[in-house]
Amino acid sequence: MGWRIIHVNQVDQLSLQLDNLRVRRSDDDVRVPLKDIFAIVIEDLTCKLTSRLMIEMSKHNILVVLCNQKYLPECVVQPVSGHATHHQQMMRQLAWQEETKDKLWQQIIHRKLINQSIVMQRVSVDFDRIKKVRDLADVITPGDKENMEGQAARVYFNSFFESDYSRSDDTFIENAALNYGYSILHSAIARTVVAKGLISGLGIHHKGARNPHNLASDIIEPFRQIVDYYVLRFPPEEYLTKQYRLNLINLLHAKVEINQKIQTVIRAIELTIDSILEFFETGDSNKLKLPSINNLRIYES
Structure with missing residues (x-):
């Protein structure tokens, strides 16, 4: 089970690169292995997310929390496919x-x-x-x-x-x-x-x-x-x-x-x-x- 909690603020784009979360902001380019991530809290209303990344995060059971203008969690993304049993x-x-x-x-x-x-x-x-x-x-x-x-x-x-x-x-x-x-x-x-x-x-x-x-x-x-x-x-x-x-x-x-x-x-x-x-x-x-x-x-x- 992942343990990292990623806080997203003032980020241009979140995407997938191999099995990593790729975070891009201006000249910065950071990668985090998906297997290490427990949750991502996204507060940037202008941040772009690729559908490919969302699918892979769902497969890894990563919690994705989208926040509103007051920074309060507004939406939680959960996987459609559930437990093996x-x-x-x-x-x-x-x-x-x-x-x-x-x-x-x-x-x-x-x-x-x-x-x-x-x-x-x-x-x-x-x-x-x-x-x-x-x-x-x-x-x-x-x-x-x-x-x-x-x-x-x-x-x-x-x-x-x-x-x-x-x-x-x-x-x-x-x-x-x-x-x-x-x-x-x-x-x-x-x-x-x-x-x-x-x-x-x-x-x-x-x-x-x-x-x-x-x-x-x-x-x-x-x-x-x-x-x-x-x-x-x-x-x-x-x-x-x-x-x-x-x-x-x-x-x-x-x-x-x-x-x-x-x-x-x-x-x-x-x-x-x-x-x-x-x-x-x-x-x-x-x-x-x-x-x-x-x-x-x-x-x-």
Whole structure:
């Protein structure tokens, strides 16, 4: 699996040369082996891409993210051809039982709330608030019917920002930073979901009729706190500068703890999805591997 993340800005053309991505800008001409690339984030609205390159990137399962004028991811290019056992995987997924889905969602939200409490602790939030989130994590039931996730979110975000803060308010530059980081994470998860032969639109909890990646929207929940911590630790001073965007993209190279080992976020995504497949095959919750940010290490370029 590739590991490089290519950020494209002020580039004339992206094309294919043998098995390499060729990047041309004025007098510069750079080549990167396709086998080394995990994702390409394209922010240059004038950059030309050859169809031959797009086909080869699809064959290599390279995530391609196209951004809009505000630099936020707008379009994700996914391969049409899926996993070698795509049909079998699809049929297994369609047979997932609601009871098992509820148990998985319980574990996902429990890990999300624990990760939120770790973020709160790292940025020195009052202990009473941290305890409140941890107490909510301890009483989550299968399917989280009582919406402990929502109750924790109110305590969580109100611990960091002013009383008039709202996650839906686009005037807060913190929201722009969070949205950008979440979008990159979500796209990376969706890419891996598709590469595993799963139906990305068929979630375990999210059921958005217009969301083509409901399953990725489920899996991202315990990963979001990586972005949260970075934005809180290094708050943006202005709207999404180039360097800040690069730093958010590079969170895919951050290190988290999963299955008692330190792994990159890219690798942790794959391990999480593999463990979810194993959980549905066996029904054993001990098979689940979800990321912990207790030993989070931010990648520094």
